[in-house]
Amino acid sequence: MRLLVIEDEKKAGEYLKKGLEESGFTVDVALNGIDGLHLALEDDYDLIVLDVMLPGIDGWAVLTRLRARKDTPVLLLTAMDELEERVKGLELGGDDYLVKPFAFVELLARIRTLLRRGPPRDIEHMHIGDLEIDAVRRRVRRAGQRIDLTPREFSLLQLLARRRGEVLSRTQIASYVWDMNFDSDTNVVEVAIRRLRVKIDDGHEVKLIHTVRGMGYVLDEAREAN
Amino acid sequence: MARLSLSARLAITFVVITVACFSAVGFLLFEAAARRIHEQDDTNLVLATRHLRRFVAELDSPADVAAHQYRLIIGVLGDTNNALRIVDEAGHVLVERNPSRLPMTVQAMVPSERRIVAADVQSWRDADDHEIRGVSAIGKPGDGSTVTIVVARSLADRALLLSRYRRDTILALAAGMLVAVLLSYLLVRRALRPLRAMAASASAVTAHHLSTRMPADDVPAELQTLSIALNDMLGRIEDGFARVWQFTVDLAHDLRTPIGNLRGANEVALTRPRSVEEYQLLLGSNIEECDRVSRTIESVLFLARADSPQFALQRVMIEAGEELQRIADYFEGLASDAGVAVRVTAHASVHADRELFRRAVSNLLSNALRYTPAGGTIEMRALDTERGVEVSVENPGAGIPPEHMAHLFDRFYRVDRSRSDSAHSTGLGLSIVKSIMELHGGDVVAKSERQGVTRFTLTFPKPPATG
Numbered sequence: 001m002r003l004l005v006i007e008d009e010k011k012a013g014e015y016l017k018k019g020l021e022e023s024g025f026t027v028d029v030a031l032n033g034i035d036g037l038h039l040a041l042e043d044d045y046d047l048i049v050l051d052v053m054l055p056g057i058d059g060w061a062v063l064t065r066l067r068a069r070k071d072t073p074v075l076l077l078t079a080m081d082e083l084e085e086r087v088k089g090l091e092l093g094g095d096d097y098l099v100k101p102f103a104f105v106e107l108l109a110r111i112r113t114l115l116r117r118g119p120p121r122d123i124e125h126m127h128i129g130d131l132e133i134d135a136v137r138r139r140v141r142r143a144g145q146r147i148d149l150t151p152r153e154f155s156l157l158q159l160l161a162r163r164r165g166e167v168l169s170r171t172q173i174a175s176y177v178w179d180m181n182f183d184s185d186t187n188v189v190e191v192a193i194r195r196l197r198v199k200i201d202d203g204h205e206v207k208l209i210h211t212v213r214g215m216g217y218v219l220d221e222a223r224e225a226n
Numbered sequence: 227m228a229r230l231s232l233s234a235r236l237a238i239t240f241v242v243i244t245v246a247c248f249s250a251v252g253f254l255l256f257e258a259a260a261r262r263i264h265e266q267d268d269t270n271l272v273l274a275t276r277h278l279r280r281f282v283a284e285l286d287s288p289a290d291v292a293a294h295q296y297r298l299i300i301g302v303l304g305d306t307n308n309a310l311r312i313v314d315e316a317g318h319v320l321v322e323r324n325p326s327r328l329p330m331t332v333q334a335m336v337p338s339e340r341r342i343v344a345a346d347v348q349s350w351r352d353a354d355d356h357e358i359r360g361v362s363a364i365g366k367p368g369d370g371s372t373v374t375i376v377v378a379r380s381l382a383d384r385a386l387l388l389s390r391y392r393r394d395t396i397l398a399l400a401a402g403m404l405v406a407v408l409l410s411y412l413l414v415r416r417a418l419r420p421l422r423a424m425a426a427s428a429s430a431v432t433a434h435h436l437s438t439r440m441p442a443d444d445v446p447a448e449l450q451t452l453s454i455a456l457n458d459m460l461g462r463i464e465d466g467f468a469r470v471w472q473f474t475v476d477l478a479h480d481l482r483t484p485i486g487n488l489r490g491a492n493e494v495a496l497t498r499p500r501s502v503e504e505y506q507l508l509l510g511s512n513i514e515e516c517d518r519v520s521r522t523i524e525s526v527l528f529l530a531r532a533d534s535p536q537f538a539l540q541r542v543m544i545e546a547g548e549e550l551q552r553i554a555d556y557f558e559g560l561a562s563d564a565g566v567a568v569r570v571t572a573h574a575s576v577h578a579d580r581e582l583f584r585r586a587v588s589n590l591l592s593n594a595l596r597y598t599p600a601g602g603t604i605e606m607r608a609l610d611t612e613r614g615v616e617v618s619v620e621n622p623g624a625g626i627p628p629e630h631m632a633h634l635f636d637r638f639y640r641v642d643r644s645r646s647d648s649a650h651s652t653g654l655g656l657s658i659v660k661s662i663m664e665l666h667g668g669d670v671v672a673k674s675e676r677q678g679v680t681r682f683t684l685t686f687p688k689p690p691a692t693g
Contacts, residue, residue, distance in 0.1 A: 101516070101520050150558075152555060152558070174556075178552065178555065178556040179552070180556055180584060180588065181581060182581070182584075182585050182588075183520070183521050183524050184588060184592070186557070186560060186588075186592045186595075187560070188556055188557060188559065188560050191559035191560045191563055192559045194559075195559050212510075213506065213507065213509075213510025213511075213513070213514075214509065214510035214511065214512065214513025214514050214517075215510075215513060
């Protein structure tokens with residue numbers, strides 16, 4: 001998968017390139033709107049990450065001119081989360097937006113969602129190591145043993161399992177599981193994860209739920225201890 | 227053209243009014259005086275002529291008339307300025323008294339049998355173009371002959387008198403106007419002095435001297451209202467400035483802590499080589515500090531946006547019970563860790579922005595959880611009342627000391643500045659609750675009662691009746 005990052009902040013461009021490359025993408029970075037638009041039109045990228053505040057021609061102009069010729073998915077990065085900004089971005093043909101500062105894992109999740117094209121299918125039966133999740137009957141077993149979960153714990157586990165191997169931020173988890181879409185200063189998610197972990201991982205040699213400090217949580221069979 | 231000052235405008239208006247009034251009154255008085263003098267003169271002419279005609283009728287003949295000329299002149303005319311001429315049918319002058327040599331050319335004569343009236347007075351002019359008024363009548367001495375009597379008067383002296391009178395009037399008017407102009411200007415200046423004083427006070431107000439106030443005691447009633455209004459406005463501006471200033475200081479302070487942590491931890495880490503685990507721990511902690519900064523910035527931006535009039539609420543009818551339960555669920559883990567129960571009692575629908583409703587109630591619940599001792603129960607209620615829907619979060623605990631009550635909703639205000647969880651709390655939670663309630667046109671009230679029960683009540687106004 002080839003991505004184009006159009007971002008004038010040099011440091012931001014560098015870490016985005018590094019992070020996205022380590023997540024398995026091939027990344028080109030353009031430091032201004034003119035170069036970015038040129039690359040976007042000349043080459044075929046799978047997705048473009050576009051900063052709105054750019055010197056020369058800004059992100060809106062890049063998006064407008066790009067859309068005149070191409071349908072490459074565009075994820076907008078903006079410093080303002082005013083409603084008009086979002087509406088404008090989506091009206092001009094942006095596919096998604098993210099407000100700075102954002103969590104890198106969230107950017108990654110948005111990019112993956114856009115590239116997946118279409119909503120993720122509900123997987124009825126999931127197996128992660130010796131963990132089995134039956135989404136239809138909402139039952140969970142580990143090493144054959146039934147585990148009782150509250151509905152919220154089940155939703156949390158299901159989210160982690162569907163996005164296995166992907167680090168999910170606290171904000172993402174709060175939004176998916178409880179529909180709480182604001183940055184709370186409480187450690188609700190931390191506590192919920194800890195309680196889920198007690199039920200899933202306690203007494204098992206292989207731990208499935210991992211904390212990635214500062215970033216979030218991930219469900220995976222084998223992961224280096226953090 | 228420069229705009230005229232209020233004093234100048236008022237003074238000019240006064241002057242125009244004064245000049246117009248004085249001129250009109252002067253003109254009318256002058257005209258009235260002139261008319262009276264003319265009437266008086268005409269009456270004198272008529273009376274003298276009537277008198278002469280009667281006298282002539284008592285005499286026997288024109289010769290007799292001539293013989294009595296001195297009686298006629300002295301007795302009838304006295305020492306007036308009137309000129310007299312009596313001629314017989316042949317045109318011989320019988321009596322003549324005309325010191326000023328007035329031309330005595332009279333056209334119409336009043337017949338002997340008709341009474342002489344004021345309308346019979348005629349007017350003509352002499353060689354110097356002075357007006358002459360006179361009466362002519364036929365008289366009949368005893369012998370049946372006729373004589374023509376002419377009595378006339380020059381108005382030259384009257385014209386002189388009136389012209390002097392006119393000059394005096396104009397002089398008096400001019401002097402009067404001058405005094406009026408001067409007085410009105412002084413009066414206006416004096417009356418507007420408090421206004422200038424206010425202007426001077428107002429120009430002394432700058433961002434650094436917001437404590438300046440307008441004089442409000444010794445000003446006229448009309449200006450007092452303005453003065454008080456301006457002072458109130460200054461008070462509000464001063465208050466706003468002070469709050470913005472305090473807010474800036476608090477914000478800077480709040481940002482200094484995580485940035486200090488970031489810098490310090492990184493510096494310490496770089497002093498010597500560390501293990502990969504140590505670096506990972508450091509980077510994780512760095513991200514946490516960044517999150518803390520982001521949260522503060524996000525909260526401050528939220529508050530700023532909530533203050534702007536463009537903020538658009540997306541109000542819907544919300545089932546309060548369902549929402550409160552959802553929020554209680556969200557905090558379930560946290561509550562059960564703390565050994566605290568959360569109970570929801572609600573039978574009401576709230577007209578509110580769902581996202582903001584959740585945010586406000588979550589802030590209250592997270593606050594309540596922080597202060598509830600293990601074993602306690604937090605009560606969340608929604609009640610339909612006269613004023614609107616009251617959503618309350620109540621928790622047992624130590625209660626809020628009274629001295630903090632007034633500042634609870636201030637930005638960055640923390641009841642306990644040294645609390646260890648200040649890393650998690652931005653100190654903006656309750657300010658955000660207050661902003662959200664203001665956006666909804668409702669309010670938030672905190673009460674800390676006996677035995678340390680603390681209750682926060684949000685009042686959401688009812689939706690305007692449709693139809």
